[in-house]
Structures are given as structure tokens and as C-alpha cells.
Amino acid sequence: MRADHGLPVSARAMDVPQLVVSELVTNAPKYAPGPALLELRVAGARLEETVWDSGPSLPLARAAESGRVGQQGLEIVMAVAQSFAAHREPVGKRITAGIALSDDPDADPAIRRNRTAR
Structure with missing residues (x-):
């Protein structure tokens, strides 16, 4: 880049x-019956x-559980x-994660706005 x-x-x-x-693509075949696109x-x-992916269910972040092994990918991404953002589509769902390219994400107003809207 x-x-x-x-x-x-x-x-x-x-x-x-x-x-x-890695986290998003690994989850696609676990929760969707068909193809996935990146x-x-x-x-x-x-x-x-x-x-x-073709699965209709939106992902949900789970509450922390001390004994839970695995199934923490969404929490890691977030x-x-x-x-x-996760949105249903006419077929399946679309999940988007925004990653700041610099170590000062406040330099980009769009990132600052999305972070405060969580």
C-alpha cells in the first residue's frame, strides 16, 4: 500500500x-452454507x-466467559x-472492519466518528 x-x-x-x-474469513464457512467473498x-x-457470506444470521459478540475456549474471533476483530459493521444483504450478510493505517487513527475524521458511534 x-x-x-x-x-x-x-x-x-x-x-x-x-x-x-483471518478471523472473518475463518468464520464464513463455519456459519454460512455457501460461498464467501473478501x-x-x-x-x-x-x-x-x-x-x-451466504449465511443470513448476523454475528453477535458474546460476553466474556472465563472457561470459554475459542469462539472469540468477533471479539478480537472488534x-x-x-x-x-454487519449488515444483512438480500442474500447473506456483509461484515466490514475498518483498520487505521497510521498509529494516529484520530487523524482520519471518518475513523474518529465511527469509533465514537460504537
């Missing part, structure tokens, strides 16, 4: 998108990672993303 778009990308932002994609898009000073 640095070379293609001339955007400053922090060391943190080099690792976080991979984690988010879209990555640079929007201002952030990377938007969107996963569409903890590291500056924005998160």
Missing part, C-alpha cells in the same frame, strides 16, 4: 489487517476489510478495528 497509494502505514497496521481477515479497499487513511 505504501508504494501503490503513497500512504503512511505503521508497523501495527501491517499486522492487524492479516489478523482481521474485499479489501483503501478508504482515506484506513483499510476496509469486507467479508460477504477490539483491534476502529470501526465494525
Whole structure:
């Protein structure tokens, strides 16, 4: 992204998108009967990672449980993303996580606005 778009990308932002994609894409076949699509898009000073799958149920973050093993992917995504949205589509659902590309997410007004709206 640095070379293609001339955007400053922090060391943190080099690792976080991979984690988010891994969590979202891993969950798609667990909860949806059909195909899944991944879209990555640079929007201002952030990377938007969107996963569409054919399952109609929206994901729900679960309350912390001391004995729970696994099933914490959504909580991980929501903890590291500056924005998160899940929407039903005519077929399936679309989940989008926004990741700040710099270590100062407040530099992008769209990220600051989404973070306060959570």
C-alpha cells in the first residue's frame, strides 16, 4: 500500500489487517452454507476489510466467559478495528472492519466518528 497509494502505514497496521481477515474469513464457512467473498479497499487513511457470506444470521459478540475456549474471533476483530459493521444483504450478510493505517487513527475524521458511534 505504501508504494501503490503513497500512504503512511505503521508497523501495527501491517499486522492487524492479516489478523482481521483471518478471523472473518475463518468464520464464513463455519456459519454460512455457501460461498464467501473478501474485499479489501483503501478508504482515506484506513483499510476496509469486507467479508460477504451466504449465511443470513448476523454475528453477535458474546460476553466474556472465563472457561470459554475459542469462539472469540468477533471479539478480537472488534477490539483491534476502529470501526465494525454487519449488515444483512438480500442474500447473506456483509461484515466490514475498518483498520487505521497510521498509529494516529484520530487523524482520519471518518475513523474518529465511527469509533465514537460504537
